[in-house]
Amino acid sequence: MYNYSTYDQQLVDQRVFQFRDQTRRFLAGELSDEQFRPLRLMNGLYIQRHAPMLRVAIPYGELSSRQLRGLASIAETYDRGFGHFTTRQNIQFNWLQLEQVPDILEELAAVQMHAIQTSGSCIRNITCDHLAGIDATEVEDPRPWCELVRQWATMHPEFLYLPRKFKIAFTGSSTDRAATMAHDIGLRLIRNNAGETGFEVLVGGGLGRTPVAAKIINAFLPKSDLLAYLEAILRVYNLNGRRDNKYKARIKILVKAVGLDVFRSQVELVFNNLDSTSLLNRTADISTIKDRFRSVFPLPLNLGVEKLEAAVHQTYSRWLDKNTLATKFGNYRSVYISLKHPDRPPGDLTAGEMRFIAQLAARYSGGLIRTTHTQNLLLPLVHESDLVRVWRALTAAKLSIANIGTVQDIICCPGLDFCSLANTTSIPIAHEIQNRFSDADELHALGDIQIKISGCMNACGHHHIGHIGILGVDKRGEEWFQITLGGRADQRLKIGERLGPAVDRKSIAGAVESLIRHYLRNRLDQGEHFLATLDRIGIDAFKEVVYG
């Protein structure tokens, strides 16, 4: 993982100082609500339903044990003892006092963390494939490039007051686990016919009220041109994006309005006029950045292979199958820690659990933890001889539920429980669905089905791109839910199709269960995926199940 340079540390320290002064001026009445709003948002601070919410950046999802302990301390000291991991690999604290936020930022800075640009109309936290650097199929590890872009985007003087928020995601793999097509800019490391690596650049993706899949604006961008090309896209957007209507202000609307070809020519005009010798050409810095990435190789503890009792063998095997993954380093596997359980709001973790995982990671995965787009955690590299011990420890902490990728592994926004924008609850819906599929054998047999729930059309729960998507809508003060089928978030991103009229609160979990049981009855065999069955028998067959 990346270790701060003196400059990086100075920057976050100065930012704390600056925000402390901004908070003081706001509380003293020297800044109006309107003036303070973009300043606090630029530092990740929202005013939510119950209290200010602080979103802390976890750049490209990498955390150290020390940092996770730091987050635990903040959860205990300033919040109600827990944090919530988001789909963009960040963590949110929901019960803070505004006056205490500068102190929280100071504690974050002490462990090389911050909340810079986790909200507001600026370039947000850079996200990345959570298997970066360990996936055997990837072209190149994208994390150093993520870090380069993070440094370029942080406090970029030209792009702090964009028309709207701006999200960038990276992958180095042909299997897209970072939803790059649902981002304002998606960057995919690819190899061309000459054997050179570069970026496929996608632009204009996003969910929200107007879901759009990003389109390819540059099929192969040399790596040395990355920052200059990003600068050109951002400048065209900053100058031409709509500012009269926030619902029409994202880059996807601009690209659609002028057309991809015109937008591309505008970008290339700016790009071709940029000074090629400028500081934007920082390819040489990549080697410096790579040097600042700490080795991730944990040494095996050589404690010997533990024997498993026959009674737990099946449970362990299921966990091994669902929650661990081979890596490109032969004797090491990645271990998922599922944060999805009927007793837990999706993505939530208590301070005690944070400390436990920090300790587990320190012992078995080189002190490294990653956050995933699906709101789970990952120990990136665990030696296979340590797997049984890790499983036992996770089981004792009630964190070994083997449901990664299953119908229980639901992406879910905070909904009406926390969010002031939400129309409906979403966490209780997730729990009801999880409870309907709590049998481990059945869960295992169902295969991978992604359910995604958003409590309003802002789509923080990514319902558009769930295999089964659920959108909460308000009808005369009552909670109703629209269902979409057939969405997907991977390299073949697709917006789901609406099944029919919204169903009411008491029917939604049952409707989802009916859809899944219909799939089970109709799939050709256990190997036919939900999306394949849907394609084969058509959405009308599923409509009948819900609407009779």
Add this chain to the structure above:
Amino acid sequence: MDNLEFSETTITVDEWHELARNDAINELTASVLVVATDSALEFLAGPLNRVKRIVVTSGDFNDGRFFSIGRLIRLNGYGGHLTVVGNILPDQYTALRFCGFEDVLSLDDVSATRVVALDKALVLPGVVEPVTQQLEPLTATGTSQ
């Protein structure tokens, strides 16, 4: 921004474009070019150095176009005085300086006009020194220091 008054003669971007269309830019007598943030940007390709000062006007501190416009004016070789006018926050001064502006004509609620020289503004409490490493402040010659 309609009531802005300068002691020098001003020209708007539309008027500049009109002169350019009539091939009469050499007859320009104004010494201040006033650029609204929603202006067409063809003027950037013209002989900007014929005016002593360019003033970019924006009513709203959230209108981030003035950052890009300032930067483009400098990157097109403008060496004169570059000013931004509007309800600008002190928190934006550093970024403005890095985008090539030299001062801010700040309009507050009582319509008093305050001129802030950005190189001096950086020492104000709560406004930190450069928080970016990728850009040096643009100077009046349009190049990095």
